[in-house]
Amino acid sequence: GAGVSQSPSNKVTEKGKDVELRCDPISGHTALYWYRQSLGQGLEFLIYFQGNSAPDKSGLPSDRFSAERTGGSVSTLTIQRTQQEDSAVYLCASSLGVGLMNTEAFFGQGTRLTVV
Amino acid sequence: KQEVTQIPAALSVPEGENLVLNCSFTDSAIYNLQWFRQDPGKGLTSLLLIQSSQREQTSGRLNASLDKSSGRSTLYIAASQPGDSATYLCAPRGAGNMLTFGGGTRLMVKP
Numbered sequence: 001g002a003g004v005s006q007s008p009s010n011k012v013t014e015k016g017k018d019v020e021l022r023c024d025p026i027s028g029h030t031a032l033y034w035y036r037q038s039l040g041q042g043l044e045f046l047i048y049f050q051g052n053s054a055p056d057k058s059g060l061p062s063d064r065f066s067a068e069r070t071g072g073s074v075s076t077l078t079i080q081r082t083q084q085e086d087s088a089v090y091l092c093a094s095s096l097g098v099g100l101m102n103t104e105a106f107f108g109q110g111t112r113l114t115v116v
Numbered sequence: 117k118q119e120v121t122q123i124p125a126a127l128s129v130p131e132g133e134n135l136v137l138n139c140s141f142t143d144s145a146i147y148n149l150q151w152f153r154q155d156p157g158k159g160l161t162s163l164l165l166i167q168s169s170q171r172e173q174t175s176g177r178l179n180a181s182l183d184k185s186s187g188r189s190t191l192y193i194a195a196s197q198p199g200d201s202a203t204y205l206c207a208p209r210g211a212g213n214m215l216t217f218g219g220g221t222r223l224m225v226k227p
Contacts, residue, residue, distance in 0.1 A: 002141070006159075031213055043205070043217040091159055102187060104214055105150060105207075107160040 002026075004108035006092050012114045013082055021077045021111045025094030030074050033095075034067060034103065038088040046090075049075060051071050082115045089113070118143045118210050120218035128197055128224040137191040137221045139206035144187050146208040151180050153167050153202040154220070160205065164191070182212045 005024040007095040013019050025032050034046040045059035049069045060066070066081075069075040079086055093109040119142045129135055141148075148167050152160040164180045166173040168191065173180045179192040188204055203220040210216065 033215065035217075042219040045214065045216070048212070048214065049211060056214070093160075095213075099212070103148075104162050104165045105163060105209075107152070109159040110158075 002081075004092055004094050004106050006090075006108035010112045011107060012070060012116060014031055015115055016081055017082060018078065018080045019113065021113070022059030023075045023076070023091050023092035023108060024093075025073065025092070026106060028096070029094035029106075030072065031095045031105075032069060033093040034075070034077050035093070036088045037091060037110075038046075042092065044048045046077070052101055076110075079113075082113075084115045087115045091096070100103050118208065118214070118216040120203075120208065120216050122165060122218035122221050124221055125219065126222040128226065130226050131196060131198060133193050133196050133225075134192070135196055135223075137193070137204050137206075137223070139189040139191070139218055141187045141189075141206075141208045141216070143208075143210055144184050145158060146184060147213075149180075149182055149206060149208045150192075150215070151178075151189075152205045154205060156200050158174045163204075165223050169213075187216065193223075196223075198225045198227050202227050 007022045016114040030051045032049040047067045048056040064080045068078045091110045093105045093107045095105040123138045151163045160215045165180045177194040182189045203222045205220045207215040
């Protein structure tokens, strides 16, 4: 596609339920990032994928959060047993990968998650 | 660990003014630095990418400078317009291809 696509754009879920957020990166981009932005706050890094390398999971806030990237393209961020503090906008970005460090990152429009 | 600070946190100016947004970062070992704008309720739009080897990058009314050794970047907006109202974010890219974001500068340009 022309840009990074995220779905759904909005998600309301009940506390304790699991949710899956999807990110379709720009075709050919091997680097993929997930960030979280809570209301009025800055961007918090969650996880980074680069090609077939092991992902950098250092930003995941708890073991309820996980992410995978299938076939080096689409990524899914899963939050288990959602809590109200998980309410935020989840942003995905992609860029050309390692070895091409001087490249732009492009962001999707985000998924607004509300846990009630 | 990279830390990014943006000053001012908020700025309100009348239309037509030239303005400067500041970004400082603690780890100068970066590959590049990106400036983004974020409109309320939206994702981030890339404005400028400035390479670590560059001093300046220009796009229309926007000019970004980078002083890598001192850990500073500035975004200059010429002849500001109400449509420039948004939050501006800087993000140096460092070790591990990581983008680290500042808290942003919330800009309001009044007609």
